[in-house]
Amino acid sequence: MLISKKNIIILVLLGFTSLVIAAQSDIKSFMQAVSLYQDQKYQQSALEFESLASKNIVNGDLYYNLGNAYLKNENLGRAILWYERALRLTPNNPSLRFNLEYARSLTTDKAEYKAWPLLNVIFFWQNIFSSRTIQLSCLTFNAILWISFGLNFIWRQRLSRITGRISLILLITILPTAIYQLSLPFFSHAAIILPEQVSVYSGRTEKATKLFNLHSGAKVLLQNQKDGFAKIKFGENKVGWLPVKDIGII
């Protein structure tokens, strides 16, 4: 069945209209959320911001606002969760770092992690640029590298050799960080404790032995999930199970 020109134009117009309506709806929700925050209605503000985040809008500033709304609403766990998510997207945001530092100062549990200075030195780019910036930089240097070397085979020019070598050095510096960031979700899930206090058990049931308690905002490593329970590790040697609903994965 042939689609006439007229029908194509109609479809395009309708499609464009629906996109614009959707964008306007997001803007209204955002302004509503900001307005509620200014009126000190933090819970409602947080819900509005979260409705935008659930529409797959991945944005560090939006997550920062969510963290603020939850923190003002005295929900420390969710505040730190959203701040940590924002930190992965915008690590060089000074306001975010300031607020996250303040939120961490309010947590009860003392973190017992050993620092991994070598990893921080090797992958230092992740503390300066967002993962998206690192990926785009890698792709750019990679493209320049292969094009320069290819052209060098044909014309044997000094400029293409120099450009290729510089791109190679930059690529070697930044590519490991990009790969590290992409592979993090496969071998390491960090999570935040959400309720005020949660008990960690020796098994996947609340009738098991209670090993220790954790409090809102504590950062744990998620090792396994089964039967609605998650196996977590806190610090160097504290491992146990707790209900999945009590943690938020970063």
Next chain:
Amino acid sequence: MIKKILFICIVILVPVQALGFDVTASVDRNQISLGQPVHLKIIMNNGEGDINIAPIKDFDVHSQGESTSITMSGSSIQKICTANYILFPKNSGQLIIPALAVKHAGQTVYTQPIIINVTKTSNKQSQSSDILFQASLQPQKPFIGQECIYTLKVMLATRVHQAQIGEPEFAGFTAQELPGRNKYDQRVAGKLFAVTEIKYLLTPIKNGQLSIGPATLNCQIPLASSNRPRSMFDNFFNDSFFSSSRLETKVFQTNPLEINVQPLPASPAGTIFSGLVGQFGISSSLSNNRLTEGDSTTLTVTISGQGNIMDAAPPKLDLPKQIKVYADSPREDIKLQAEGHKGSKNFAFALVPTAAGKLVLPAVNLTWFDPDLKQFRSQATKSLQLEVLPALNKPAMPALNQTEKTTSKPVSKQQVDFIHKDILPLNENLDCLQNRSSLPWSLFALFLISPLPFFIFCLVWAKLRNSETSQTRKIKLEIQKELQKADKQKDLHLLRNTLTKAISLKTGLSANLTEKEIIIALQKQGMNTDFCQQTVNTIQQVDNMLFGQEKNNLDEIYKNSQKIIKRLI
């Protein structure tokens, strides 16, 4: 059809505004008692406007700020701005909040007038007996320029939430809140109150009848459920942690104060009033009272005391003409205490005598007004002696602009500490709605290897280009080797083959060619006729020697063959 669709899209995309801008005024209640406030809300639909509250004469008006909200109704967006005010009645009776003008985009819209009935007697609910809010001023009849202490006393016998104090307007005064707040307990009529005192330092800047308006205390009080009989657990469970009782917003006002600021009397004859009001003293000193002509010494005059010390001006010096005076910046050491400003102000002068001799620096006078004694007081420093010795070599006078610099104490750095802690505000840019997710593994890897085909293409192309060239080079090397071998071994067969290969390489044709074909092919490759003929002759000679009996001129033939082959390759 397309036009209809376009029209529908425009209607949907362009927000449909409600028709016109309008305002409404409302109050939370129309019946109050004297001393009770009424909350006035002015709601502006579809825009903001400038509200003129000047026509409200029967009430003291306190603004509580504005709020804005956006509502969606179907496809339309409505913006609503609400201005909040708290009004305290000035009198009892039927009071009117008149129609208020609100200007918006060149047009003026009016609210409807509201009648409020204010009864004289205050009922039990008009003023909580558990909360007292008072203001006082000491001294009650200050002089102009005299520092006074304005005290706000908040007395609470119950728990309150989110208490906020609205300062009054201190018209006719300079005002400054004093550091520190006094907190103590006080029993009044058998009830224990937790008292907080907030003090302000006021200095009247004009005389006459001045008034300080009421301060306001805005707080939330838990509503007591008075029907239920109280039990021993009430104190425990009435705590905000356990209790889910409702909170009621209440506003309290202090009494306004009328202050009669007295003018200062005329200063005594022969004195110059310094402008200082309080209790003061003056002293002076010389850094060096024996110096050589042209050297400098520092005269320091110190005014100290309590009152408006910071207003102290440099004293007038009546020094001998032989002394040149250079004034330095005054140094202050003044602290703000509970009673007001207290400290000292140092005025340093560099004195440079231009003639030798014994000089007398007369006393410096200070006249100030003492409000406790209600009269002017004066004090003078001691006169100082300065001995100036003649200069031995009449050294040059110091430059006119130079002053003797007093040694200043090094400024000690202070650790910057947080006073309070709070989070930084929201990001209100619409950039927050842009999707900034990173690429997934698959896409990243795909983009990473995407330049590879281009690189492989370049590689293949370069190799192909080089293979043709290398093939030719290989054949040339072969021919040269064979030629050397033929020459060494005097092998005519090899020589003949080498000549044939060289001709094939040059012409690109196969080996078996006639003489005519060889000449034509070589000429096509740009060789001249003589060379072509010479080539053919040499081949003939080699053939004759191979198949014939002649073996003469072998060396010559080899030489000719070498020349020809060299030229061909």
